[in-house]
Amino acid sequence: MNVSTGLLMASGCLLSLGLMLLIMPSLIDYLHKIKFGQTERGEGLESHKKKNGTPTMGGIAFILVPTFLYIVYSLFSPFKLDMNTAIILLAFVGYGLIGFIDDYIIVVKKDNEGLKPGVKFLLQSILAVVFFLLYRSTASTAVWIPIAHIQVDLGFFYFFLVFIMFTAETNAVNFTDGVDGLCAGQMIIALIPFIAFAFMQGKMNVAFLIMLVVFALVGYLKFNLHPAKIFMGDTGSLALGGLIAAVAMVLKQELLLIVIGLVFVAEVLSVIIQVSHYKRTKKRIFRMAPLHHHFEKGGWSEEKVVTRFWMAGIVCSLVGLIMGVI
Known part of the structure; x- marks a missing residue:
């Protein structure tokens, strides 16, 4: 990377941060004015x-x-806008649009359920298929095995991996967004190793795009830390889930997404385990799911939950980064 490229990257990142800091106060005031406010569940904390x-x-x-x-x-x-960055942006905006529809129904229609789960999953699934077809047209179906440094061509079965990645990751990030600052901070932590992978692979376009998102999230986080002045909603959480799944796919780090995003995985697994166990036994394993609420129920403050989960996320990201470079 030459000096001019580095300066362009730096200018873009500073603009991303600066624009967020500039527009967020006005956005918060506008959303207040039109009463686009959060409605907490009756059974919530x-x-x-x-x-x-x-x-x-x-x-x-x-x-x-x-x-x-x-x-x-x-x-x-x-x-430039190549196939890799196009897929990432389409995932980012596409899943964000699904989340926006969900939020709109909840806030404007006063229906706290939002999109029906089946409809939401169908829309997420359709996008996953679209991204697989787009990516398959220009890339291989091989999966890189970290540490072993070998590639395994999954052929048609790669579709199922991509399908699971997008649908599971969007829902996992969505479940993580339940405590002030948790989801945005966790996503910043998780995206950093992928910036390193993009640089290592010479995919400067992808690296720059991820960096723009990271700096935008830093700006957003200023207003989302406890006590939060604004929430990202499903608009933001589904978009971020789609983004990181697309990033992992185009960088061929599908397996490391599990390691780097282990906090997100733990959050969604806690919900699956809680629901399935309760249906069978009418008993709960966790005090409350997702996992961050379990610790809140145990007496942890929101700030303690967030900092401890961020620390866990940093460890996971470091392990994933090391696995990706050794």
């Missing part, structure tokens, strides 16, 4: 009831800002 009315759909900002900046930079810089 008592300490969360005070969050009712806090603006949601903040994910709109950190979707639009890096997307807009990347498209602008692609017009005059070396960072």
Whole structure:
């Protein structure tokens, strides 16, 4: 990477951060004005009831800002819109749109269920199929095995891996978004190893796009830390899940996504285990699911939950990064 490329990257990152810091206060005021506020579940934690009315759909900002900046930079810089970045952006915006529809139904229609689970899963599945077909047209169906440094061609079975990646990751990130600052911070931590992988593979376009998202999330996090002034909503969480799944796919780090995103995996597994166990036995394994609520029920403050989960995420990211480079 030469100096001019580095300066372009730095300028884009600073613009991404600066625009977020500039527009978030106005967005928060506007969402307050039109009453796009969070509605906490009746069966939720008592300490969360005070969050009712806090603006949601903040994910709109950190979707639009890096997307807009990347498209602008692609017009005059070396960072072009190729198949890899197109897939990532389509996943980012596409899953964000599904989340937006869900949020809209909850906030505007006053239907706390939002999109029916079956409809939401169908839309997520359709996008997963689209991304597989797009990616398959220009890339192999081989999966890289970390540490062993071998590739295994899954052939048609690669479709099932991609399908699981997108549907599982979007839901996992969605479940993680339940405590102030947790999801955004965890996503920043998880994306950093993928920036390193993109640099190692010489995919500067992908590295730049991820960096724009990371700096946008840093700007968003300033307003989302406890006590949060805004929430990302399903608009943001589904978009981030689609983004990181697409990033892992185009960088051929599908397996390391599990290691790097282990906190997200633990969150969604806690829900699956809790629901399936309760249906069989009418007893709960966790005090409350997803996992972060289990610790809140045990007396941890939101800040303690977030910092401990971030620490776990840092360890997972470091392990994944090491596995990817040795």
